[in-house]
Amino acid sequence: MKILVALDVNTYSSKIVKDVARLAQNTLADLVFLGVQNGTDELDQTLLSTLMRYQQDIYSYFGRDELPYAEISSEKWSKTGKGDWSVSSKGMKEFTLRILAGTISKQVVQAATDMECDLVILGCSKEFGCEWDGEMNVPLRIAEDSPCSVLVIKQSRKSDQIVSILDQSVVNQDALEMVNQIVTINDAGLKIVGVKDKNEDKESEIEKRMVELLTYYNEREVHAWVKLINSENVKEYVTNASREAIVALWMGGKQSLIKRLFSKSMIDQLLETSKSSVFILR
Amino acid sequence: MLKTLLYINEDLASSIALRFTGYLNKFIPLSLFVTHVEEPDEKEQVGTGWVRRTWEDGVASSGKRLIDRMLRTENIDCPLAGRPKVFVGDRDTEIMYELQNGVYDLFVTGYLDAADPEQFYDLISSPLCTNPSSPTLVVKNLSLSKKCALLCADSVDPEVLVKKSLEILGDSTFEMDIVFFKFMDSDKMKVLDLEEGGKHLTETMALLADAGKTVHNTTVLSGTPEQVGDFLKDYALVASTLPSRKSMRMYTLAYSLASVLLVHEKKQD
C-alpha cells in the first residue's frame, strides 16, 4: 500500500501525523509526504523543515527494531524538475518527501496519479467548516478529483464505528480492502448502509451486494451490521452518522446512485459538517 | 426445544434471518419449521374448484422451489423439524393461521434495518406481531455475539418481561445483561448509577435472581433512541415487551442494530 499524505505548516496537518504513523505501523505502507509551495525557483525552507520534522515524528513512533524505512538526510534533497524537489529512502519500505510548486489540490491529485498511490490522507481545520490554509475547497477538490481513495481527517480520534455507505454499483476491490484496513486499525465495527433507489424492485441489486458483503465479513469474523435506507434519506443519515463515526462514501462507477445524490456541494457539506473523518472510497 | 416458525422469502432480510436462526440454535435448541407464503396478485388468481386448486398447487410448488433455493444457498446450520410449509394467499393471515394451529413457542421473521423507524412500527403493530399466540423475534442483523439483553424502561412491566423472556431465553447459554433505558435528548449518551433505574430495575433484577438467572452486567443508559439503539449492537438479541404505541422505547427498538425479541403479556387461550 502506498499512502500520500498532503501536509502543510498548519496545526491541522501536525495533528494527523499520529494517525498516519498508526496506519503506517499497522500496514507497513510506503509513504509519500507531499508539501506544496508557491514559487518554482527556490525550495521553501520552512515547508522543508516541517516535512522533515513530520518524518522524524513518524520514525520515532516506531520501535527501534521495527522501523521499515531507512534514514533520510536533509542534504540529499534534489530538484527533479521545475518546481519539483524530493528525497527518498528505501529500506524495506519506501519513504519519500516531496515538495511541488503550484496549486495544492492540483498537485496532490497529480502526484497521487503519477506515484500510483492507493490512498491520499489530509487534514483540515475544524473551526470553520473544512478549510486548508484559508481556502474552503481544497479538501473537496482533492476528494473529488483524486484517482484513489481519500481520507480527510477533521478531528483526530479513534472511532469505534465505520459507517460505509454503498449503492448498487459494483464494489471495487481496492475500496473494499481500504475499508478493511481502516476497520482493523480502529478495531471498529462496520455498519454497511445500503442506499436503495425508491424506484427499485423489492429484490434489489443493493440487497444482493449487502448479502455478499455481510457474508464476506462474517467469514472473516469482522463485526458488521447492515442497514438499508432510501435514497431520499441518505443526506440526513450521513450527516448524523458523521457526528460519531468515520463515514466512508463508496463513490462507485458512472451509474453510481451515491455519485448522483452526492453532488459536489453535498460532499462539501459533509466535509463541513462532519465532526470526525470522511473517507471517499474509489 | 423451542418449537419455532421462521418465515422466509427470497430477500436479504430472510437470508439474514435464516443464518441468525442457525446461530441461535447453538444457544437455544430449536425445533425449526420454515414457512413461505406466495402472494399472487389479484389479477393472477384464477377459477374455482379443480382449476383453482391446480393453479394454487403450481404457485405453491414455485414457493417450495424458492425455499429449497434459500436453504441451499444459506446452508443453514440447524436441521429442520419438518417439511417447509408453503401457503398461497395473504402473508399475514396465512402465517397467523399457522402460528395459532401449530402452537409454536416462537415466531421468527427477518427485517432489514431501515433508517425510518415508522417501518419498524408498522411491522410490530401488525397482527402478525401483536398476535399473542407466540413471541416474535425480529431478526435485524447477523450479530454473532454471545450476549443478550433485557431492555427495561419505566413503561415495561418487569414481571411480564422476565417471565416471558425466560420462556425463550431461560435455558439458553447466552450471557444475559440488563439495559435500562431512560430518554434524554442530548448529544452524548450517559451511563447512570443503578439507582436511577428505580423500582422497575430493582424488581427486574430480583425476579431474575429468583429465577436463578445470572445477570452479567446491568447498565442504566440515558440518551436518545438512536444512541441507545446503537449501544445495543453488541448483543445478539435484545428482549423487551411489545410496545403498544410509538414510545421512545419503541424507537429505541426500531434503532437497535441487534435483533429484537418481543414478548407479550398474555398467551391467547
Next chain:
Amino acid sequence: MTTEQTTILILDDEPIVSKRLKPSLEKKGYEVEAFTKGADALARIQEKQFNIVITDLKMEGVDGMQFLTAVKDKYPDTEVIVITGFATMATAKESFSKGIFDFLAKPFKLGEINEVIAKAEAKIKAN
C-alpha cells in the same frame, strides 16, 4: 530445485487476487499456481517446493499464519510474502518472527508486488 523458472504459489481466498496476479506474473516468466482453498495449497506444498509463496493471512476457514508456518517449517529456503486486507502490527510482527520476506497490506498495485517478488527472487538467486 531443478527448474530454472522461478516457481510461485499464491494462496488467497478472494479469486480476484489470483485472477489479477497470476497472468501478470506468468507474463513475466514465472511458473505460477494459484489456490483459493488453504487445504488445497497445503496439499500442494507436500508435493512440491515453490521458490516463493504469496499468502493472505485472513481467509475463510483457513489460518494464513498456520499455512506460512507450515511452508517455512518444510522449506526454510522458500521466501514467503504475506498480503493482507486486515493488517495489524501484531500480525506483521508475528509474520516477521516466522521469517517472512515481506508484508504487503492490501490494496496494492501490481507494480508493488512485482517489485517485492523481484527482490525475493534476487535473494534466492544470490544464495
